[in-house]
Amino acid sequence: xxxxxxxxxxxxxxxxxxxxxxxxxxxxxxxxxxxxxxxxxxxxxxxxxxxxxxxxxxxxxxxxxxxxxxxxxxxxxxxxxxxxxxxxxxxxxxxxxxxxxxxxxxxxxxxxxxxxxxxxxxxxxxxxxxxxxxxxxxxxxxxxxxxxxxxxxxxxxxxxxxxxxxxxxxxxxxxxxxxxxxxxxxxxxxxxxxxxxxxxxxxxxxxxxxxxxxxxxxxxxxxxxxxxxxxxxxxxxxxxxxxxxxxxxxxxxxxxxxxxxxxxxxxxxx
Amino acid sequence: xxxxxxxxxxxxxxxxxxxxxxxxxxxxxxxxxxxxxxxxxxxxxxxxxxxxxxxxxxxxxxxxxxxxxxxxxxxxxxxxxxxxxxxxxxxxxxxxxxxxxxxxxxxxxxxxxxxxxxxxxxxxxxxxxxxxxxxxxxxxxxxxxxxxxxxxxxxxxxxxxxxxxxxxxxxxxxxxxxxxxxxxxxxxxxxxxxxxxxxxxxxxxxxxxxxxxxxxxxxxxxxxxxxxxxxxxxxxxxxxxxxxxxxxxxxxxxxxxxxxxxxxxxxxxxxxxxxxxxxxxxxxxxxxxxxxxxxxxxxxxxxx
Numbered sequence: 001x002x003x004x005x006x007x008x009x010x011x012x013x014x015x016x017x018x019x020x021x022x023x024x025x026x027x028x029x030x031x032x033x034x035x036x037x038x039x040x041x042x043x044x045x046x047x048x049x050x051x052x053x054x055x056x057x058x059x060x061x062x063x064x065x066x067x068x069x070x071x072x073x074x075x076x077x078x079x080x081x082x083x084x085x086x087x088x089x090x091x092x093x094x095x096x097x098x099x100x101x102x103x104x105x106x107x108x109x110x111x112x113x114x115x116x117x118x119x120x121x122x123x124x125x126x127x128x129x130x131x132x133x134x135x136x137x138x139x140x141x142x143x144x145x146x147x148x149x150x151x152x153x154x155x156x157x158x159x160x161x162x163x164x165x166x167x168x169x170x171x172x173x174x175x176x177x178x179x180x181x182x183x184x185x186x187x188x189x190x191x192x193x194x195x196x197x198x199x200x201x202x203x204x205x206x207x208x209x210x211x212x213x214x215x216x217x218x219x220x221x222x223x224x225x226x227x228x229x230x231x232x233x234x235x236x237x238x239x240x241x242x243x244x245x246x247x248x249x250x251x252x253x254x255x256x257x258x259x260x261x262x263x264x265x266x267x268x269x270x
Numbered sequence: 271x272x273x274x275x276x277x278x279x280x281x282x283x284x285x286x287x288x289x290x291x292x293x294x295x296x297x298x299x300x301x302x303x304x305x306x307x308x309x310x311x312x313x314x315x316x317x318x319x320x321x322x323x324x325x326x327x328x329x330x331x332x333x334x335x336x337x338x339x340x341x342x343x344x345x346x347x348x349x350x351x352x353x354x355x356x357x358x359x360x361x362x363x364x365x366x367x368x369x370x371x372x373x374x375x376x377x378x379x380x381x382x383x384x385x386x387x388x389x390x391x392x393x394x395x396x397x398x399x400x401x402x403x404x405x406x407x408x409x410x411x412x413x414x415x416x417x418x419x420x421x422x423x424x425x426x427x428x429x430x431x432x433x434x435x436x437x438x439x440x441x442x443x444x445x446x447x448x449x450x451x452x453x454x455x456x457x458x459x460x461x462x463x464x465x466x467x468x469x470x471x472x473x474x475x476x477x478x479x480x481x482x483x484x485x486x487x488x489x490x491x492x493x494x495x496x497x498x499x500x501x502x503x504x505x506x507x508x509x510x511x512x513x514x515x516x517x518x519x520x521x522x523x524x525x526x527x528x529x530x531x532x533x534x535x536x537x538x539x540x541x542x543x544x545x546x547x548x549x550x551x552x553x554x555x556x557x558x559x560x561x562x563x564x565x566x567x568x569x570x571x572x573x574x
Binding site: 039044046104113117118125140146 | 305308309310311312313314315316317319321360361363364365367368369371372374375384385388389390391392393394395397398401406407408409410411412413414415418433434435436437438457458459464
């Protein structure tokens with residue numbers, strides 16, 4: 001089974017799921033975050049020591065087979081009766097941002113904060129033991145990967161070789177963010193490939209730097225915003241990054257890439 | 271220059287500043303309750319981070335900072351924010367955001383960056399990382415199913431329960447009274463763990479240096495022994511070399527320059543790792559044993 005995990009309103013995720021099914025990923029289930037937190041029954045186990053089971057999260061690159069070792073798994077019964085067991089999942093498109101608890105009522109603000117922290121912690125641990133291929137892998141600083149401040153992204157982008165604009169960190173409250181200018185271009189990095197917007201301008205030879213940025217961010221999938229700038233190296237300047245790019249902007253080629261990425265699995269784990 | 275961030279009177283902060291003072295090391299305390307008088311102005315240009323902070327009336331240049339020790343509390347809980355107007359709250363939030371961002375990107379030794387401390391937000395997540403580092407972890411079940419929880423208890427005899435996150439993190443035995451409340455877990459899953467009995471060991475790892483403390487207690491969670499009428503006797507302890515190395519590797523692997531690792535040594539000689547605390551209240555151990563943990567922190571903060 002392949003999984004697309006997303007927020008309920010994530011149109012790009014649903015579009016990707018349909019495209020991946022067309023390309024042959026079967027069975028493929030879409031599970032939204034609200035469904036995960038309304039499970040009828042759940043059990044998440046972590047065994048005591050190495051060697052008690054098969055580690056599905058650390059494929060051995062030399063053998064192409066899963067390593068015998070760590071063992072953590074989960075089984076869920078979703079509200080619609082579907083079962084979801086981590087051992088059955090081969091690959092995941094993970095676009096979760098938080099664990100919604102709209103369906104619960106709490107006695108106090110403190111209870112609400114506690115329940116939100118508990119559910120986020122649980123979903124993070126579920127994601128960690130899910131599958132050998134998860135795009136993107138979770139982080140304790142973000143269910144779909146590490147969320148970073150503009151300053152952190154700027155440093156990473158500069159280190160990766162992209163031109164950046166200077167920015168200031170002060171104790172003065174920021175103005176509300178403004179829309180990106182229409183000239184902004186977004187590239188989507190998936191593994192070692194870079195996908196451009198349909199019919200978009202070529203933005204110089206930015207691919208190696210973009211791939212380096214995604215790698216240093218620990219993201220298999222990354223959207224990178226760039227502003228054209230004739231004075232900047234490669235004719236563009238870094239303008240931000242997202243772990244949840246709108247895949248639709250890159251069209252069928254990114255779906256082909258995503259399919260290949262998810263299907264690139266050790267034979268034993270399929 | 272070393273910058274210490276937090277509440278100056280809090281015991282771990284006070285011990286670190288005492289150690290820095292004793293050693294004659296240059297330091298500044300960035301007191302978060304005095305945010306209104308501590309402007310921050312930092313510039314990020316390419317890979318260069320420059321600018322300055324104002325600490326206790328002194329201007330500290332970011333480029334002079336070699337180390338940061340931080341124990342910031344949640345700004346929303348600061349006494350100064352109670353009843354404060356909107357402008358003050360926005361300023362307080364912006365100050366903490368700017369400071370947290372600088373701590374994350376500052377070169378030099380930082381105890382600890384948010385990206386490293388975050389693993390403790392999910393105990394089962396962290397347990398998976400701990401086990402990969404070669405430690406045993408107690409068998410764990412997180413469930414909202416009372417029947418599975420009962421079966422887990424029947425299988426292991428004694429079981430503890432605790433939060434999944436770092437919030438409300440007190441460990442309690444699943445006794446008959448708690449078992450009677452199990453139907454309530456239907457609305458929010460709970461973490462159950464095999465109760466591993468033995469001697470508690472707290473290992474502080476300070477930039478690779480290992481300081482271990484043995485805790486004899488009659489309580490499930492020795493940290494709250496006093497609250498529940500129990501005892502906790504702390505004594506210095508020398509870990510086997512292999513264990514010390516494994517602890518140092520675990521801290522390094524998690525990206526932690528300072529870590530408090532909770533171990534249990536069982537009667538049959540096995541070490542179990544219960545969790546890694548990325549912001550340890552090490553003063554509790556130093557005050558009981560006179561182990562020089564704050565001194566190790568001061569030394570480590572000096573080196574880049």
